[in-house]
Amino acid sequence: MNLRRILAVSYKEWREIVRDRLFLTLAFVVPAALMLVFGFGLTLDVEHLPFAVVDHDKSAASRDYLHRYIDSRYFDYRGDLESERDIARLLAASRIRLAIVIPPRFGERLAQGRAVAVQTLIDGTFPFRTSSSKGYVVAINSAYNGELLARYISDRMGVTLDAAMTMAQPVKVEMRYMFNQEIRSTWSIASVLVMFVLMITPPFLTALGVVREKENGSIYNIYASTVTRGEFLIGKLAPYVGISLLNFLILWLLATHLFGAPFKGDPLFFALASIIFVSCTTGIGLLVSLFVRTQVAAMMLTVVVTIVPSVLYSGLLVPIASMDPMGQFEAHLFPAMYYADIVLGSFLKGVGLDVLWGKALALALYAAVLWTASFLLFHKRPKA
Amino acid sequence: MKFLDDDLRGRVGLWLWRFWAMMLKELIQLGRDSLLVFAITYLFLFDVYMAGNVGMNLKNAVVTVHDADHSAASRELIYRFQPPYFKLGGEMADGRAGQRLLDTGEALVVLDIPPRFEHDIQSGKPTAVQVQVDAANTVLGFLAASYSAQIIGQYGFDQALARLGVSASALENVPMIRDEHRVWYNPNQKDAWFMPLSELLVVITIMAIMLPAAAAVREKERGTIEQLLVTPLSPIQILLPKVVAMTLVILLGTAASILLVLHGVFDFPMKGSLALFFTVTALYAFTTSGLGIFISTLARNLAQAALLAILVLLPMIFLSGAWTPPEAMPAGLREAMVLSPLYYFIEMGYGILLKGAGLDILWDSLLGLALLGMTIFGLGVWRFRRQFG
Known part of the structure; x- marks a missing residue:
């Protein structure tokens, strides 16, 4: 290892990057832009679900019940329908996501002290939206039932409505959201986005680096030079690691200052873990670049190993805990998951090395394997 | 009169023959890059399969x-x-x-x-x-x-x-509401009936933008564009075969994915017309390639093109409702969704395959996709022709 030769290779790569103005600009614009778009847009708070009503009763009681939905911010009232037959069409066209069918004699039966079945039809296309909608429906119904029961108790036992209310709902729930008090998606999402962006952009910056030299033939200058393969790889990657670390700093500032995500953890540990992660993801790009012969193939393979796992297997949207064993196994194959835990731990939970050392170790191993594989794959005397 | 007909037939024949030759060239070039073929196969088959193993439900x-x-x-x-x-x-x-x-x-x-x-x-x-x-x-x-x-x-x-x-x-x-909720289209809320199709539509989008962009930039970067310029081919004759070739690759991949993964592994209910689905897919892949072509005119090398493609792709996927439901989009972005071609494609994909809807219900999405797609494609072609100007 000769430091001067490494520096020479790095300097050459750096000049190339700086002279490609569009590339240099994009290297900083893409991460920041992704952070901004997803940070502002990516929420999972399902609200304003459009719904329609088939009210066969049209009584004061049925309107009172329906207003629980109409007045809720989770639902958007889109009007009354004549019959159940219209529901299918509206659901199929995604004009509504939910339809409520009030049976005839709804008010009358309740007044007589009898139970009534209310049908709710829910669009099941997007399972997460469906679970949320079901949750809202159950909550509205149980609140309404609590009131009905309270009135019933108060009538039958002759107690005041307030006392009856307690009897109807004897067990209260005190819900406490840990780490994210208002269960604000922005907080956890802004912090996990640091992972997401660092998983996608560094590999793309590096993926075309070596293969470009191979495809253009400029790699022969390296083959013919005294630079060893280790020196070449380190020198070649150093500028990209540098750019990615600068991006990491920008992303961290955006997450904490623009999106207001709290940072409770150990900054030193987080910075070190992030350096390991960035060398991991640049390593992914390098490996892809050594593996292929053409830039197009490098680009598509990078999509395969970055975008997909960082969306599906990082815990950004899809919780890993609820995957089936096959999914969990796949998630453990990608570095995204480990870093996502480190990010969440450092930002929201305020835990450090003592809890997260295992994840940091996994990342370090991952980086070591990637770099060793790259070293072994790169030859100055190519066979073909 | 007859003379003119012959002349016209000859010109159309020549045009088609050149088109065919160029398209074949693109397909052969793609087919010889074994790792590229591997990446494409992987995305269409394994990736879609893997998406079926994850979900957003609470489990254990x-x-x-x-x-x-x-x-x-x-x-x-x-x-x-x-x-x-x-x-x-x-x-x-x-x-x-x-x-x-x-x-x-x-x-x-x-x-x-x-x-x-x-x-x-x-x-x-x-x-x-x-x-x-x-x-x-x-x-x-x-x-x-x-x-x-x-x-x-x-x-x-x-x-x-x-x-x-x-x-x-x-x-x-006892006076109370008995809550009888029924979930339509996917009664057991199987994630395997949602995620794989959404992933497939995303993969189609990635291909539709990246493959044509790469095919066009590559010629510039390697200098083979000079060879094409001295041929009697017009810019359109250079461009269209590339786009059609990539659309064919995408259709083939989609067919394999639907048959082997969605139908074969996940038993996805194919309620609607597959012919309609593939027509829509062809229209989508063809028009969305306009974005790839547009990118190729801005970039001088593939590294630039790749970064530009990401800058376009990820927000476009995000605004489509493939990852989060439209009802979870904040105000402002909810309206911006009409600008993402994938939004219409997702609506139609699930509409046709899962809900069994036909054109009588989905006509407005098709109209939206056609108008937006044609604008995008037109923009791409306009830029592409200009760079030869």
């Missing part, structure tokens, strides 16, 4: 209990936390241990039942159960909180009825 979330009452009533409540949503993770002697379990992620929910819980319920005094939820992961936190509240609410309701002496058979004679 660990509930740890601190039971300060140890009564029949508290045990009954605890045992209502059952799979598939929850899994009991044991009891703690001390309430403070819960915080540590949440820190390390060993528990998602910590349930705290107060002393004298049973006594309070039986004597009609209000009591409260504390639920602590790890909300660091919003999806899980939200669902766990919502289901816990449902379970405890139902428990309280049952206790109230029991105290009133209402038996299960007499429930009809």
